[in-house]
Amino acid sequence: MGSHKKDRCKKSKHKDRKRSKDSGKACDVTKDRVRAHFLDGNTGPWAKSLAAQKAQNIQGAQFDVSPRDGAHPTEAAAASASDRTSAVTPTRRGPDYSAPSSIDIVADPVLHALSTRRSISKVDPVTPNDSDLLEIIRSISSVADHKSLRPWRFLIIRGDDRHRLGDALDEAAGVVRKPGETNTKPLRAELLLALVSSPVEHDKVPEWEQHATAAGAGHLLELALWQAGWGVMWRSGTLTNTEPVRRLHRLNDHELLMGWFYIGAVPERYRQRLTTSTRPLPKPEQFLDTL
Ligand SMILES: Cc1cc2nc3c(=O)[nH]c(=O)nc-3n(C[C@H](O)[C@H](O)[C@H](O)COP(=O)(O)O)c2cc1C
Numbered sequence: 001m002g003s004h005k006k007d008r009c010k011k012s013k014h015k016d017r018k019r020s021k022d023s024g025k026a027c028d029v030t031k032d033r034v035r036a037h038f039l040d041g042n043t044g045p046w047a048k049s050l051a052a053q054k055a056q057n058i059q060g061a062q063f064d065v066s067p068r069d070g071a072h073p074t075e076a077a078a079a080s081a082s083d084r085t086s087a088v089t090p091t092r093r094g095p096d097y098s099a100p101s102s103i104d105i106v107a108d109p110v111l112h113a114l115s116t117r118r119s120i121s122k123v124d125p126v127t128p129n130d131s132d133l134l135e136i137i138r139s140i141s142s143v144a145d146h147k148s149l150r151p152w153r154f155l156i157i158r159g160d161d162r163h164r165l166g167d168a169l170d171e172a173a174g175v176v177r178k179p180g181e182t183n184t185k186p187l188r189a190e191l192l193l194a195l196v197s198s199p200v201e202h203d204k205v206p207e208w209e210q211h212a213t214a215a216g217a218g219h220l221l222e223l224a225l226w227q228a229g230w231g232v233m234w235r236s237g238t239l240t241n242t243e244p245v246r247r248l249h250r251l252n253d254h255e256l257l258m259g260w261f262y263i264g265a266v267p268e269r270y271r272q273r274l275t276t277s278t279r280p281l282p283k284p285e286q287f288l289d290t291l
Helices: 012-018 019-039 046-053 072-077 081-085 109-116 128-139 159-173 207-227 243-248 268-276
Strands: 150-160 191-199 230-235 256-265
Touching: 012 081, 072 150, 109 150, 109 207, 128 150, 128 207, 150 159, 159 243, 207 230
Parallel strands: none
Antiparallel strands: 150 191, 191 256, 230 256
């Protein structure tokens, strides 16, 4: 990861030591502009070039990142010590955003990939091979997992197995087709990965935690594929855990099918759209609060 950053501005804590005054200044200005552009709701792998195009129009960004509901940091700081020791705190302080962040979600390749990820609903037929998949799985096997119970696995579905999935979905829905007709839903990609959550009995790890780990593996899978340049979309539906579909995936009673990841190459037309379109990120304040 260090090599990714070779040509980028040094992190601010090192900047005064490691580069000349002038180039340092230019770098900081660019970074601020990129950040301004990004936090303004323009995001994606294209954010940097957009920022460069519009750099002249962005003058010293001022961001409104005040805490939600108007809570003011100084009010939080002024809260009494007795409040802090009370088991039931009557007033909610809200987060304190008065100190700036040193985290740069544009410059950091991992954070940038996280924040720009998006689902690709129509993928091209080229897919990662099984060895690629193994590497992707290796990369996501770090998923947070209480007591390392490894309560998840993926099943590879390619070729005719997609027709078997279509038949199982039809059986579950009570759909009877004419000879030669087929359920085309599983054919929307050449490769599907089914995610199985497979909790075990454990006195310290409830079942819901193990489902959370499996879901985490699913989200990491999407991120890893995105970072590796593949398109993916997670799909499920009301038929996912019906008997015919569970039978096809050879699930045990305690297991849960978490849906399918439709995987393939990102179509050229979509790649071009990604370079010009912007999709605002949701306001992060809505996801963060205090007790
Ligand atoms: C568990 C799960 C199941 C999903 N099932 C479907 C689905 O069946 N059909 C669908 O259109 N989107 C489904 N989605 C949502 C898409 O995968 C995708 O997240 C959504 O279209 C938003 O796009 P984005 O990921 O680019 O934000 C599902 C998402 C999750 C996490």
